[in-house]
Amino acid sequence: MGQETSEKIARLEREIDELKKENERLRRLLEEALRSAKRQAAPFSRRGPKAHPQKPGRKAGCQYGRRCRRPIPRSVDEVIDVPLPGECPHCGGGVQEEGIVSQYQTEIPEPRVERIEFRIQVGRCRRCRRRVQGRHPRQTSDALGSAASQLGPRALALATQLNKGLGLPYGKTAAVLEEAFGLRVSRGGLCQAVARVAHKGEPTYQALIEQIRGSPSVTPDETGWRVxxxxxxxxAFSTSQVTVYAIQPGRGFEQAAMVLGANFAGFLVRDGWSVYRQFLQALHQTCLAHLLRRCREMILVAGKREAVFPRTIQAILQEALRLRDRREKGQMSNRGVAVARGRLEARLDRGLQPRYRSPRNRRLANHLLRERDALFTFLNCPGLEATNWRAEQAIRPMVVTRKVWGGNRTSKGAHAQGVLVSILQTCRQQLRSAS
Incomplete structure (x- = not known):
């Protein structure tokens, strides 16, 4: 009897373990399904349209909606008089003039390819006998012979903007140049020309890296890329004025330090990736948006008791953001914020003391213990961001480009990609023209 009972208990324990594993597997699948349902690039839907869909676009207001209109141009290049018709188009009667009103039309000038011949003088040095040739500022290359036909600076700037700035593949970039301007160029020729533009932009790229290293606050992020x-x-390493991209073969400290510098001592506003914690001289602020999203996802799949811990963390983080907002509105002094921060940290410490049985709660608690000193840095430093939103925005155009044409074929092309998109994005931030 005792042996049968022992065997039954052992069998039941095995079944319980199997059920726990199955339950955990199903929970993970549910979490993945919930995350995929909220992705920006949702899969194609085969369902029919909704009966009463929400109206697209922004609500009407002083800057958007019905009140928005194209402004009247400050200067006019051409004036065209439009006379009345000889008879009424409705009944054929005579027409009497009552006044003149103006309508404005903004048009693109008819494109025309400009072909320039540079008559280059070639000579030889009397001293060293080396070959010397002239160079005009408008030339983009010193090549002669079979490579004497080159694209001009405006054509190169537009091709670079289309390919790197807007993410068009080389084939479509060549199609735009031909259809809009009558400029025929091969994809291979464009690829080589853009690589030369990146080579000339290398000093500017290095200067941007130095600006990042000397910035008081930097927001980094990373995403997968195919080479x-x-x-x-x-x-991506972003500030309010500068963004630097670097395509690297790894996701470790060595790759991050190649741009940021191993001894970076400013504020680092980043997500929870452990590599960033290796910047020991930096002052860290972990992204609260990532933590709040993690809490929401845990609450959706957790039971009633299991959801208590993520709800507690969610409330603490939301209270921290409310303190920031009250200070920015002038409703709270820096001293009041400091006192309230101490209370939040005490609440957090009490929430991290228990030993949680749920694996998800244990993982979250361990993560918060590692990030404990980086949770509320923004409350001590007015103006410091509480999320890595800036870097997420910098990464987003690269994600779109990745979806369009996949990545780069060579490491040289990847480096050119990083150089040019860094310059273009920085120009956008500074409201400057890249051309």
């Missing part, structure tokens, strides 16, 4: 079919990483 020759292999997984590399697109890094």
């Amino acid at each position: 020759g079919g292999q997984l590399w990483w697109m890094w």
Whole structure:
């Protein structure tokens, strides 16, 4: 009897373990399904349209909606008089003039390819006997012979903007140049020309890296990127005025330090990726948006008791953001914020003391213990962001480009990609023209 009972208990324990594993597997699948349902690039839907869909676009207001109109141009290049018709188009009667009103039309000038011949003088040095040739400021290359026909600076600037700034593949970039301007160029020729533009932009790129290293606050992020079919990483380091991209073969501290510098001592507003914590001289602020999203996802799949811990963390983080907002509105002094921060930290410490049985709660608690000193840095530093939103925005155009044409074929092309998109994005931030 005792042996049968022992065997039954052992069998039931095995079944319980199997059910726990199955339950955990199903919970993970549910979490993945919930995350995929909220992705920006949702899969194609085969369902029919909604009966009463929500109206697209923004609500009407002083800057958007019905009140928005194209402004009247400050200067006019051409005036065209439009006379009345000889008879009424409705009944055929005579027409009497009552006044003149103006309508304005903004048009693109008819494109025309400009072909320039540079008659270059070639000579030889009397001292060293080396070959010397002239160079005009409008030339983009010193090539002669079979490579004497080159694209001009405006054509190169437009091609670079289309390919790197807007994410068009080389084939479509060539199609735009031909259809809009009658300029025929091959994809291979464009690729080589854009690589030369990146080479000339290298000093500017290095200057941007130095600005990032000397910035008081930097927001980094990274996303996957394909180079020759292999997984590399697109890094983005952003400030209010500068953004630097770097495509690296890894996602570790070495790659991040190549741009940021191993001894970076400013504020680092980042997500929870452990590599960023290796910048020991930096002052850290972890992204609260990531933590709040994680809490929401846990609450959706957790039971009543299991959801208590993520709800507690969610309330603490939301209270921290409310303190920031009250200070920015002038409703709270810095001293009041400091006192309230101490209370939030005490609440957080009490919430992290228990030993949680749920694996998800244990993982969240361990993560918060590691990030404990980086949770509320923004409350001590007015103006410091509480999320890595800036870097997420910098990464987003690269994600769109990745969806359009996948990545780069070579490491040289990847470096050119990083150089040019860094310059273009920085120009956008500073409201400057890249051309």
